[in-house]
Amino acid sequence: MLEEEIERLKKERDAVILAHNYTRGEVQDVADHTGDSLELARLATEVDASVIVFCGVYFMAETAAILNPSKTVLIPDPSAGCPMADMITGDQLRELKAKHPGAVAVCYVNSTAEVKAECDICVTSGNAEKVMATIPRDREIIFVPDRHLGSHVSALEGREYVLWPGYCPTHARLTAKAIADARAQYPGAPVLVHPECPKDVRDVADERLSTGGMCRYARESSAGTIIVGTETGILHRLRKENPSKLFVPAGDRMVCPNMKKTTLENLAASLREMKTRVSVPEETAAKARRAIDAMLAV
Ligand code: 13P
Ligand code: SF4
Helix, strand or coil, X not given: CHHHXXXXXXXXXXXXXXXXXXXXXXXXHHCCEEECHHHHHHHHHHCCCXXXXXXXXXXXXXXXXXXXXXXXXXXXXXXXXXXXXHHCCHHHHHHHHHHCCCCEEEEECCCCHXXXXXXCEEECCCCHHHHHCCXXXXXXXXXXXXXXXXXXXXXXXXXXXXXXXXXXXXXXXXXXHHHHHHHHHCCCCCEEECCXXXXXXXXXXXXXXXXXXXXXXXXXXXXXXEEEECCCCHHHHXXXXXXXXXEEECCCCCCXXXXXXXXXXXXXXXXXXXXXXXXXXXXXXXXXXXXXXXXXXX
């Protein structure tokens, strides 16, 4: 059984397995911890193991590597990228910064190490409002790469940001019509959506939450049925933690192919062959670390 082999190899390698809430259910089940981007970034700084196997997408493993230069960080399939993170390059950000001298550069954690290295501070969907509130009101703000998370927080804060036009192709597939249909089918059920969703979708939802926020909401809510507007991998965890509640996906095409690239097979192979190691050149890592640490300090 692959699960048993993974368990054995984990001990032999002194490894810990971290999995994002969107990964396959069977991968979440063998992980030591599952969480959202913020929870996993924090955990990466707290675990004692000498090896971190990161089940998620590349920028997440890269963030863990930046925070732990002395640890071995492995990703089972290095081709698991995030199309949103790849929508802005370091050069494009440098050009944008040159057009807005003196602006505070903020990046969503869904960004490459090179982009983080150009930024003053990072945010995740779980802490964006709190982090943005630390930036003085008289400063201009550049926010990359997600225009949807950026516009969501900018509206909450009541100030304009210079937004980069990036977006998540998976969340862009959710429509206000799909939410209306789900509400018609499950009257009274609260609708949770991720802030990466487009504005018209966010506007018709009851809550806009990170995946960790959705897990907390599900635990604390008295609702028996909850409509979930994000990548469908999270349904596994929601159902496992709340067996008496019904979780309904808001849309039927909400799958991030990259989050599904980690399988039990490549996870076992990763531990067996100690591959693929994620590392970031120290000069870039040192600059990116400043932006991530500034976020973690808030
Ligand atoms: P969170 O789990 O931090 O809410 O992020 C969602 C996401 O798209 C990660 O790629
Ligand atoms: Fe990137 Fe969207 Fe997939 Fe998250 S769900 S990894 S933002 S493409």
